[in-house]
Amino acid sequence: MANRTFRVYGQAYAESGDVSVVMSVNGTQVFSGNVSDSSTVRNGAAPTTENHLWSWDLDEDTLGDLTVSITATGGELCIGPMDCNRVKTGQIIPPSWFQTNVEPYYPDNVSAENQQYIATQLGTALGTDLHAALAAGTKTGELTQAEKDAIRAANRVTDNTTYRRQQEIRESVQINGADIGWTTDAEKEGNWPILSDGDVLTYTWKDFNPDNEWYPD
Structure with missing residues (x-):
C-alpha cells in the first residue's frame, strides 16, 4: 500500500x-x-x-x-x-446509494443486481473472495469486519495532494x-x-x- x-x-x-x-x-x-x-x-x-x-x-x-x-x-x-x-476526498458509490439499496435489505435480502453493481464499481480491490461472491450475487449473512473494511477501503477516493x-x-x-x-x-x-x-x-x-x-x- x-x-x-x-x-x-x-x-x-x-x-x-x-x-x-x-x-x-x-x-x-x-x-x-x-x-x-x-x-x-x-x-x-x-x-x-x-x-x-x-x-x-x-x-x-x-x-x-x-x-x-x-x-x-x-x-x-x-x-x-x-x-x-x-484522506478520503470522495466515494465511488455514494452513501445515499447504500442507504437506498443495501441497508433496508441487509443482511440476507440485498438483490443480486445490487450486489453485482457493488462488484462492478469497486472491482477486485474488494479482495478475491468478496468480489466473487458479490459478482455472483450470492452474498448473504452478516459481513465480517474485514469485509466491511474491504468495502470501505475500495470505495474511498484519495489523492496525494x-x-x-x-x-x-x-x-x-x-x-x-x-x-x-x-x-x-x-x-x-x-x-x-x-x-x-x-x-x-x-x-x-x-x-x-x-x-x-x-x-x-
Whole structure:
C-alpha cells in the first residue's frame, strides 16, 4: 500500500544553528533532521505560530493508537497540529446509494443486481473472495469486519495532494519520563508540548483514523 505523508506544524527557536528532531512512531524512526525554521522566539505565552517544521511518512494501513516519541536538540521546539494526505476526498458509490439499496435489505435480502453493481464499481480491490461472491450475487449473512473494511477501503477516493488537519488526542503525555498533567480532551488535543534542548516527548495518539467512518459511509 501507499504511504501517507504527515506534516508537523509549530515553532522552533535556536540561538545558533537549527533545532533538530528525531521522531519515532510505533518504535520505528520516521524522521531525523533539522526543522525547516528555527527563528521563532516564543513570546512568553502559549505558542501559536504554525510553521511547517517537518514531514514524515506512515503506511496508510496503519490506524488506531500510535505510539509517538520526539526528541529535540539545539533549541526550543513547540509542537502544534498535524495534517496528512491520502484522506478520503470522495466515494465511488455514494452513501445515499447504500442507504437506498443495501441497508433496508441487509443482511440476507440485498438483490443480486445490487450486489453485482457493488462488484462492478469497486472491482477486485474488494479482495478475491468478496468480489466473487458479490459478482455472483450470492452474498448473504452478516459481513465480517474485514469485509466491511474491504468495502470501505475500495470505495474511498484519495489523492496525494489534498491534506486534512487531524484530530490528535495525545494520551499519556510525558517529557523525559514525567507526566505533564494533561487530563481533559481539550488539553490533550489543544495544548502544544514545549520541548527544551535535549527533551524527549512521548505520548499515544489515540484512535488515529483520518476518515473516522464505518461501512458504508
